[in-house]
Amino acid sequence: MTAESGASLLLVGCGKMGGAMLDGWLAAGIASRVVVVDRAGLPQSVAGDARVTLVSGADALPEGFVPDVIVLAVKPQVMEEALPSYRALVRPGTVFLSIAAGKTIAWFERLLGEGAVVVRSMPNTPAAIGRGMTVAVPNARVSAAQRDLSDRLLRAVGDVAWVEDEGLLDPVTAVSGSGPAYVFFLVEAMAKAGEAAGLPADLAMRLARATVSGAGALLDASVQQQAADLRKAVTSPNGTTQAALEVLMAPEGMQPVMTAAIAAATRRSRELAG
Numbered sequence: 001m002t003a004e005s006g007a008s009l010l011l012v013g014c015g016k017m018g019g020a021m022l023d024g025w026l027a028a029g030i031a032s033r034v035v036v037v038d039r040a041g042l043p044q045s046v047a048g049d050a051r052v053t054l055v056s057g058a059d060a061l062p063e064g065f066v067p068d069v070i071v072l073a074v075k076p077q078v079m080e081e082a083l084p085s086y087r088a089l090v091r092p093g094t095v096f097l098s099i100a101a102g103k104t105i106a107w108f109e110r111l112l113g114e115g116a117v118v119v120r121s122m123p124n125t126p127a128a129i130g131r132g133m134t135v136a137v138p139n140a141r142v143s144a145a146q147r148d149l150s151d152r153l154l155r156a157v158g159d160v161a162w163v164e165d166e167g168l169l170d171p172v173t174a175v176s177g178s179g180p181a182y183v184f185f186l187v188e189a190m191a192k193a194g195e196a197a198g199l200p201a202d203l204a205m206r207l208a209r210a211t212v213s214g215a216g217a218l219l220d221a222s223v224q225q226q227a228a229d230l231r232k233a234v235t236s237p238n239g240t241t242q243a244a245l246e247v248l249m250a251p252e253g254m255q256p257v258m259t260a261a262i263a264a265a266t267r268r269s270r271e272l273a274g
C-alpha cells in the first residue's frame with residue numbers, strides 16, 4: 001500500500017459498527033478496495049461503490065487478495081467460529097484489527113498463531129456520524145506504519161486514544177464503548193420522570209431529547225470548561241437545579257449506581273475474553 005493508492009481492507013462483519021466504519025473509510029478516501037464478508041449484505045449507503053466487494057464467506061475471497069488490514073467486526077460470541085478461516089491470511093504485512101468487546105490480544109494470537117499482527121480496539125456508535133471515541137492497543141508485532149494506518153482507519157469515524165496497558169480496554173469498553181446506551185437511557189428516564197411530574201408523554205420526550213443533545217453540544221463547544229463548571233452554571237443557589245442535584249448527588253444517588261453499572265460492564269468485558 002502507498003498513501004496515494006489507499007489501503008486494501010477486509011471487513012469481517014458489516015453490521016452497526018462495521019457498517020459505520022466502512023462509511024467513514026470510504027468518505028475519507030482511505031481505502032482503495034474493501035472486501036466485505038457478511039451474509040446479511042451491505043448497507044444501503046455503500047451500494048454501488050466500486051471500491052466495495054461483498055462476499056459470503058472466507059472461502060469466497062477474490063483470488064490473490066492480500067489485505068493490509070482485516071477488520072474483525074463480528075459479535076464476540078461469533079468470533080471463535082469465524083476467525084480460524086482467516087488464519088491463512090496471517091503475514092507480517094497484514095494487521096488484524098478487532099473491535100470486539102472482551103476478546104484479548106492473547107486470544108487472537110492463540111487462534112491465529114503467534115505470528116499474527118493484532119490491534120485490539122473499542123469504538124462506539126457515535127462513529128456513525130463521525131463522532132466516535134476509540135481506544136486501541138497494539139501487539140508487539142505492529143509496525144509504526146501499521147499503527148499509523150490503523151489510527152487513520154479508526155480516526156475516520158472520530159477520536160482515537162492509544163494505550164499500552166491492554167487491561168484498560170475492559171473499563172474503556174464499560175465507559176465509552178457501552179456509554180452511549182447510558183446516555184440514551186438518561187433520555188428515557190428524564191422523559192418518564194417528566195411524565196410523572198405531569199407533562200404529556202410526547203412533550204416530555206421532546207424536552208428530554210433536546211436537553212441531552214443540546215447539553216452534549218454545549219459540552220463539546222466548551223473546550224475550556226469542565227463538565228462540573230457547566231453543571232454549576234445551571235445551578236442557582238437554592239434554586240430548582242440544586243433541589244434536583246441534592247437527590248442525584250446524595251451518597252445513595254447517581255454516583256454509586258453509575259459506579260456499579262460500569263463495574264458490571266467491566267466484569268462482563270473480562271468474561272467475554274473466553
Ligand SMILES: NC(=O)C1=CN([C@@H]2O[C@H](COP(=O)(O)OP(=O)(O)OC[C@H]3O[C@@H](n4cnc5c(N)ncnc54)[C@H](O)[C@@H]3O)[C@@H](O)[C@H]2O)C=CC1
Nearest residue numbers: 013014015016017037038040073074075076082100101123
Ligand atoms: N454496537 C456497539 O455499540 C459496539 C459494538 N462493538 C463490537 O462490534 C462488534 C459488532 O457489533 P455490532 O456491529 O453491534 O453487531 P451487529 O450484529 O450489528 O453486526 C455484526 C455483523 O456480523 C455479521 N456476521 C455474523 N456472523 C458472521 C461471520 N461468520 N462472518 C462475517 N460476518 C458475520 C452479521 O450478519 C452482522 O451484520 C462486536 O464484537 C461488538 O462487541 C464495539 C463497540 C461498540
Ligand SMILES: O=C(O)[C@@H]1CCC=N1
Nearest residue numbers: 100101173177178179
Ligand atoms: O454491548 C456490547 O457488548 C457492545 C460492546 C460495547 C458496546 N456494545
